[in-house]
Every structure is written in C-alpha cells, then in structure tokens.
Amino acid sequence: MAGQSKDELKEKVRNFPLGSGVYIMKNSRKEVIYVGKAKVLRNRVSSYFNGKKEGKTALLVSRIATIDYVETDNEFEALLLENNFIKKWSPRYNILLKDGKSYPAIRITNEDFPRVFRTRHIVNDGSRYFGPYPDGMGAIKYMDLINSLFPIRRCQKLIPRDNPCLYYHIGKCSAPCCGKISQEDYAKHIRKIASLLSGKTVMLVQELERDMKAASEELKFEEAARIRDLIRSVELLQADQAVVDFDRQIRDYLVTMSSENIQVFVVYQLRDGHATGRDVFTTHYLGDDEEALLDFIVQYYSTGNRELPKTLYTEGGDREMAENFFAERLNKPVKVRPPRSKRDISVMNMARENCLSELDKKMRKEGDLSSLRELKLALGMKKIPHRIEGFDIAQLHGKYTVASLISFKDGNPDRKNYRHFKMESLAEGEIDDFKSISEAVARRYSRLLNEEGELPDLIMIDGGKGQVGAAWSVLKALGLEDKIALCGLAKKEELIFLPGRKDPVDLPEGDPALRILQQVRDETHRFATGHNQKLRQKELRLSSLEKVPGIGVKRSQKLMRTFGNLENMADREPEELASAAGISLETARTLKVFLLSLTGRE
Secondary structure, X not given: OOOOOHHHHHHHHOOOOOOOEEEEEEOOOXXXXXXXXXXXXXXXHHOOXXXXXXXXXXHHHHHOOEEEEEEOOOHHHHHHHHHHHHHHHXXXXXXXXXXXXXXXXXXXXXXXXXXXXXXXXXXXXXXXXXXXXXXXXXXXXXXXHHHHHOOOXXXXXXXXXXXXXXXXXXXXXXOHHHOOOOHHHHHHHHHHHHHHHHOXXXXXXXXXXXXXXXXXXXXXXXXXXXXXXXXXXXXXXXXXXXXXXXXXXXXXXXEEEEEOOEEEEEEEEEEOOEEEEEEEEEEEXXXXXXXXXXXXXXXXXXXXXXXXXXXXXXXXXXXXXXXXXXXXXXXXXXXXXXXXXXXXXXXXXXXXXXXXXXXXXXXXXXXXXXXXXXXXXXXXXXOOOOEEEEEEEEEEOOEEEEEEEEEEEOOEEOHHHOEEEEOOOOOOOOOOHHHHHHHHHHHHHHXXXXXXXXXXXXXXXXXXXXXXXXXXXXXXXXXXXXXXXXXXXXXXXXXXXXXXXXXXXXXXOOOHHHHHHHHHHHHHHHHHHHHHHHHHHHHHXXXXXXXXXXXXXXXXXXXXXXXXXXXXXXXXXHHHHHHHHOOOHHHHHXXXXXXXXXXXXX
C-alpha cells in the first residue's frame, strides 16, 4: 500500500468534522503509528499539514500514509477513547508505559497472610506496591529491616504444616502455616510495614514506643530491646530521605521533558512529609508536550493500584481535563495545580533535575539505538548499523592534507578507533578529494582485511556523489561491497547519497536517522580539522627555529623531537640545548634568547 500523498491527506482532512474525537494515523504498512485526541478534529489534524514543520512533527508527518477518525460526544470521551486505543494498538509514537517500571518496588501481596518482597513486576491482583527505588539500595535497606525485625512468612506458597520451619525457630517468622499466629495479629505486622514503607513513621514510632513500654512493664526485656532497635532503625532509615517537611498531605510532583522523539516523565511522591518514591518513565513520542502530560496522567494513574494523591503538582497540560479524569473515572477528587510555594517549587526543581539527567542518559545510551533502526530503514540496509565509520578530508591550499577516520558504536563515539591518514598519493600542492578518499578507504580496509579486524556496518563519507563513487570503487576492488554499506552526506542541503542510486535520500530536518549521520559527519570534520591545524602549527614552529643563525632544518627537527615544543625548549639551559642540537654554546645562548622572546617569557 503506497498511501496517500501529502496533498491528498490535506484534502481528506478538510472534510473531517468540527466536533471532538480521536484521529488515527497509519503508515504505508497499515500499522497504527499515532493516536491523538482533539476538541475540534478538523482543526487539530489540519495543523499537522499547515506551514513548515520541523523536528518530531516533521518526522511524524513523513511517516503518515492514511488518517482515520472516530467522533465522540465531548473532549473527555475522546481522552478515554484515545487511552483505550493506545492500550489496544501500542502505537509506535505514542506514550507507552508498559516497560517503564524498571526500578524495583516492594510488594505486599493480597493474601490472608501476606508476603512482603522486592519485585520489578507489577501484578494487578490487589497487591500493594511501594516505591519504586531508583538506586535499588532503598528497597534492599527496607527489606533487610523488614526481614530482621518483623516475623512475616518467607515461603512463596502458604501450605499447612505440622512443624514450623527454621525461620520460626530463629524468630524470623511467626509460622502462620502452623497456626502459631492469628490473622488479626499477623495483620498488625503488615500494618506497621505498610506505615514504614509509606513514610508514615510518626504514628508508627509512637505505636512502637507504646509496645516497648508495655513489654518492659511485663518484664519482657528482650522484646523491649528488639522494639527499641526497630525504632532506631526506622529513624535512621527515614533520615536518609532527601525531602522532609511538615505537611502530611499526600502529594505527587510530575515533570516531563523531551528531546527529538524521546519523552521522559518523572513523578516524585511525598507521603506524610517524606519523599517515599520516584517514578521514571522514558518513551518515544511525537506529540506535543502539552498532550503528553495529560496522556501520561491517564495511563499512569489507571494502572498499578497506585495511591492517588490529594494534590498533583505539574506545569502545563490541561489541568481541568485531568481533574475531570480523576473525579469521573477514578472516583476521587484530585487537585491538579502548578507549584506556588517555595516548598513545592523546590521539590519540582529536584524532579526537573532528575528528569533532565534521565533524558541525557537515554539520549546517550538508548536513544541512538532507535535512531540506528530508523537509519537502517532509510538507507535500505540489511541490518542495523551498530558500527559506523566516517571519513573526512582536510587541507589548506593543497598543503597538510589529512584524512580523518572516526568510529561510532551504537550511536556513541568510539574514540579508541579514531585514526589519521597523511596522504601519500598526492603531489606537492595537489588538491584531489576523490583521490584522498580512495587512498584513506583503501589503507583502512586493506589493513582490517589483512589483520582480520572488525569491519563496520556502514561507512559515511563527508561529501556527495563523487566522493561516494570513489569510495565504492575501492570497496568493490576489495570485495567488500556486500559486507559494508556506504553513504555520503553533502553539507549544503544535507542530502544522503548512496552508491548506484541516481537520486539522493532527502530526510526531514530532525529525523533521527539524519541526526546520526550529522553527528558522525561533524565529528569527522572536527577531528580532521584539528589534526590539520596541529600539522600547520608544527611546521610554523619549525620554520621559526630556522630563523636562528646556525639552526637549519635538521637541527630544528632534532630539537622538536627532543623537547616536543617551544615552551619546553625555552625552559632549558643553553648547555642542554647545545648538547641536544649539536651546536656551539654561543649559538645555544642566541637560541635561548629567541625562544624566550617567541614564547612571551622575555
């Protein structure tokens, strides 16, 4: 299915209704790639095709083959229907939270005698979850404390037994399997654990202090000591919390940031005055940040049996619509507000810093893998280009001609595999980029073949059709045309040239595939230009030395090899300079004066 042209899509959208609803965008393979909601369908969908689009909007429009819609009675119904469609189809460019729960949480199972354990998997069976714990150590500390001080069961299945296990005998389990504890008394342990995990430690500590006093009065000194240790552990653990205030209100703080098609959400949870958890979700999304907030709220609070806040602090988004969702769909009034007080702004800033850090981490590690998949499709490659090598040529009026080779692994620079090639095939003053590219490619891949080294998946040449043709001829001569893909990126119009293809590939600005090639091209240019400048500086310094009477070309080179640079030479005594260059002490003294003047130390 070829799909409709942009003009045909614009004409189709002109006939969309003026009411609310959901629009469904599909690619040429009839796959749903994006679902959106609209108060006025015609106006919202038309906005995708009006004027010049850049970044992620341009990328989304470039992928659209057909657009359909479903009308609703109002915008709120459109919001709910959109959420249902996202769950049904998992569109590639919508917010998808199914893999966001990567941090460990603590689960209290929904059983008569619940288990308490660490998990990364959320099961909607009535169990309660606490966390998540981004660094992992928070969950470990809590579980160590819980297992050492609360006698709860460890077994996965509660099977009636005649004799309790070892945990009972060492005081680590109350043996509900043998009827050693009632459901009511076991529930008291679970209530205390839940209070601990929720950050509601004031009431918990007060209750524990009463238990300690009662145990002491009954002369149960070991039990009193155990409770005393528990109180100390709780207080120490809570002291580790980064955010503490005296407002007991249940509050969440939501921040989102995006870069290109990557969207990150961070939710900070404050319970009983303590920061009890941080939730982070990263997804690929091509909608607006304003739409992203509302879409996230609907998905996030609809799943996972989460405790709803009394107030949700966030900036932007349709707050009225979000409040309607909480009230009508989840049957609980939640205020959605921007932060106003110094306290709330401070927590939001902390959430924002975390969000920025996560976005940067995603861009560096995982974001480029997605871009590499896009690059594979854009260039028609057989496999994802995990390793890309780029070439560029730098010269100045035919002098100091250098080819630079840089390497990217999974979208990140792999600097240990950077190389420079001083051109050997060019005559003095000759300028020939095609010959330079041919020499650099031939030298690089002849050596890799001889040494049985790792070949790249893709070679990118900084240049157009001519440079690509020169490199392709070398690859064919080496028998590598079926093993390595090749492309060129021309600077002026950012067109991608492929061997044997007449027309270049023209990707929209902001396309992830184009961005990867631009990063490789810019890095090759920086690396080549930097080395070229070093060669020029070295020659200038050598020619400067030759101005000193008695210092010729060979002695200049000898001095540079011995001392490395003019600054080091200027620090040496004349006797040392004379010995190194094989010159008289008088000439060395003259050289010393010259060096001090040249380096500004006179």
